[in-house]
Amino acid sequence: MSDQIVGVLGRGQLGRMLASAASLLDIQIVFLNVSEDAPAKQAFASSKHIDGSFKDLQKISELASKVDVLTVEIEHVDVDALDAVKRSHPGVKIYPAPETIRIIQDKFLQKEHLNKHSCPLGEFMSVDPTPGSIKFVTEKLGLPLMLKSRTQAYDGRGNFLLRSLSDTGKAIEALGSGSRPLYAEKYLPFTKELTVMVVRSTSGEVASYPVVETVHKDNICHLVFAPLRTTDTALCKHAETIARNAVKTFEGASIFGVEMFLLEDGTITINEIAPRPHNSGHYTIEACETSQYSNHLRSILSLPIGSTSLKVPASVMLNLIGVSDSMEPIKVVCSKALEVAGASIHLYGKKDCRNGWKMGHITLVAPSDTELRDRLRPLLQVLPSPESSAVNQEKDRQNEIALYTPQRPSPTHSHPQPLISIIMGSDSDLPTMLPASQILARFSIPYKLTIVSAHRTPACLYSFAESASARGVKVIIAGAGGAAHLPGMVAAITGLPVIGVPVRSSTALDGVDSLYSIVQMPRGIPVATVAINNSTNAALLAVRILSTSDPRLLIKMEEYMKEMEGEVIGKVDRIEQSGWGNYEVKKH
């Protein structure tokens, strides 16, 4: 453990959550705050406070004289002051390194640094805030063109998307009328925004959290889904490698948030990097074995880095952004969250509420993606929007709900986030496979039913099986007849459990052909085979498999078995009453 005292430049919710993590480890923190009302100051009396600007050299020196390690919860600090403190207080360690902050706080320098180290980036160029310079750059990078302030930009402030050269004047005005240095980025239409939190120790080792999907609204972080679901299996590993490699290029210990774009062609580019705990990492408090705050402290204090693994199957963070001066709309969301299983409310205790301010967040955890989205839906339904044209807002809300938290479909339609995939070689197998879907509907398990033929659509088969786990599928049920290759081939490509249903497709061999084709797999590749034509049992087996990680499902399965027992006992009674002669046997 550590007796070192930590000084923090900054005063917001990141500092508050850092203080909470520090208090558990009995690590003392001293904040340098501007305001009496800062969230971090409110929360922890065990942390001390100095009133003053975190850009004021004298105040930073005063802070440095009281602590062993200096860190930041915001990158917009005065790096010259940090350099001066480094010289005047050689015993005080500063993490992240001032040089790292200097590079990162100027987005153009940051891009040049990453580019120099061969990190994947979109094209970018220096630009002056003049019509001529902007026109020159559009000739190189095309239109639309993303113009950005090099410094002091966050939450979308300092960005201007130039769609036509006629807007150049408006752009220059919006970006500080020539007073602030700019640069330009080639406009990249992305399909998703990704973030990876990476922690770097004082010895330079790095560890990464799982890649998450971030959703922005009005340029402010809105939702963070962890882990990322994707059809591209290699994507997660690839994104984490890019993030770790990028962080390795920076000096000093810290946690870093690496924001990335996933482009339409599947490539990943780094958008920007923050050298501190990050909004996309709030979910780690409830969902990971070690929170980003604990790991930031561990990193800057040369303590062992904690496990970055998820401890729950699925989680999402929802930011609570003020829409006016009133906290009431936020409280409505919190009240709803109190009714939602797996919801943890974090209010930051800010004295005032303002439009666009981050007032708190809610983290949801759940045993599956589907359950997670069922839990998120009622919160999105009551989430306030800034006051403007109310009609569009309601439409936007419904679009968002349909996109991120779609309702479970009717029992005869596929779910967009299936836990189980039911596939069959041919539509002629459908009558045999339908009972499986009925069982899954009965247990409220989201599933997708479709046709994949090993022999007629081998490419579909391959991509289906390869991407299944990355899409969040847990179990695959495959029905096939005759030379029934489908289940075995799927099992050969994915590491997920595959259940095979031998379909009696011809009378010639009575389904024994299918059974042998499915069950007699070679050593190394198992298929869980059930009885001929018995897709009911395939679905029940899939439920049993899911119940190994969901005790509530195991209870449901045991109830189902009790019910079957009751049905048989009921038949015994009816035989007793009617006598054997009058008893009519129902066929399945």
Next chain:
Amino acid sequence: MSDQIVGVLGRGQLGRMLASAASLLDIQIVFLNVSEDAPAKQAFASSKHIDGSFKDLQKISELASKVDVLTVEIEHVDVDALDAVKRSHPGVKIYPAPETIRIIQDKFLQKEHLNKHSCPLGEFMSVDPTPGSIKFVTEKLGLPLMLKSRTQAYDGRGNFLLRSLSDTGKAIEALGSGSRPLYAEKYLPFTKELTVMVVRSTSGEVASYPVVETVHKDNICHLVFAPLRTTDTALCKHAETIARNAVKTFEGASIFGVEMFLLEDGTITINEIAPRPHNSGHYTIEACETSQYSNHLRSILSLPIGSTSLKVPASVMLNLIGVSDSMEPIKVVCSKALEVAGASIHLYGKKDCRNGWKMGHITLVAPSDTELRDRLRPLLQVLPSPESSAVNQEKDRQNEIALYTPQRPSPTHSHPQPLISIIMGSDSDLPTMLPASQILARFSIPYKLTIVSAHRTPACLYSFAESASARGVKVIIAGAGGAAHLPGMVAAITGLPVIGVPVRSSTALDGVDSLYSIVQMPRGIPVATVAINNSTNAALLAVRILSTSDPRLLIKMEEYMKEMEGEVIGKVDRIEQSGWGNYEVKKH
């Protein structure tokens, strides 16, 4: 949400953790503290404090005048004072109800109350602190006899186990020399101590957390395992029902810790109840969807009760008890915990350390029981013991480690906390089933291998299958030959997934007899059947099933598949090099 202000009588770590939960919900707390150095006071500046005794009527009145709801973090408060405040401040709600605290703080009244409401209890009697009265009671309840102080007793203080009447004088002296009222309990040798946390809302509804196993050392809570593992399936439900029924008998909202004994004959008796957050509920912070602290606040503020479900497969809490005036031995454990995945350290920030004081705790979470115990072992290895005869302590430590965190056995021996059970109908099946154990050992999956015969040991079969899930088993692999009933019968009794391995036991039908007996199960009861004699695939299927809840295992499976691919490609190369004529085919 709630704008009500909460007043708390008490000052310890429970109050500190309550304040942490309150700060997230932006609920203001005012503590009534004796000491400047109380853990709750140190931690949260957003909470306010009044200095003074929580037994002082004037101070309680002062507190009541500042808050909307009064609650306690310790039951040893002055109930007459609470009653007086109730009259003088009719607008202030007091939860738990003073009448509930009055009953609970006198353990004899508590027992009488529970007895009146038909809660299961061991025999107990009133006793005077005199040799005559004690002798009289031993004639009724026998020896050894448990003598207890009725009031002000906790962590084993105020208990005396009278083994012989000759110790009567010693007992009276130890229990206050006649100054404190006593009662007696029949001595019940128990096999386990259980606790269920129950939350009761202002409307009288109750919800229970999972039953946990608590382990005491020197009468102080030492370890809490959640969830309880047991061979008795009905036990968990039964314990939770007893706990909820007991809490229903008390007035007012609160969270309650219901401590119980599991006796040798399988019956459960209530030991005692605490009307507040409880040491056995600390694990809920990291391991449950809602913490006990959040639910205590929700209950007393008439907010919706949060989900009490576990969100992780396994967790354990380890108390950090002072052994001297030095924190150093505690810090050694914390330093070790920083190296352990899934460990969350909670230090209470107490200014001084004393022998027997609770200085903090560590909660571990893990994806399985086995992993949990692997994580706990290094902490028990460095846990300090009070200074006394060092030899016995080291022996005690090793016994404890062997009992609670046994080492994984060698690959050819069964694990005490198996995730997979491999069973077979006869020892003649062993050669066929051994490859399954080798695969599980390769993937480091704890398993147990044994013989259970459907036809020769039907009672064993029934009890094995019925208790499997309660023992923590996730998947059962059953091998059988001929009229192979074992897998299907096991699947008919448990709701867990069962994998059947058809064993070719006679040459007459070449194993097809076994295959048909296992695969052709009736609708309702699935057996995941693999190829004849292919126990390798059964084990690989079991690993795939476990990997649905453990992404790291899925990665291992995919690596295994890649390795197989590499082996085949290696053979291709060898055929190319040697030519077909010289290539020797190895048989499996």
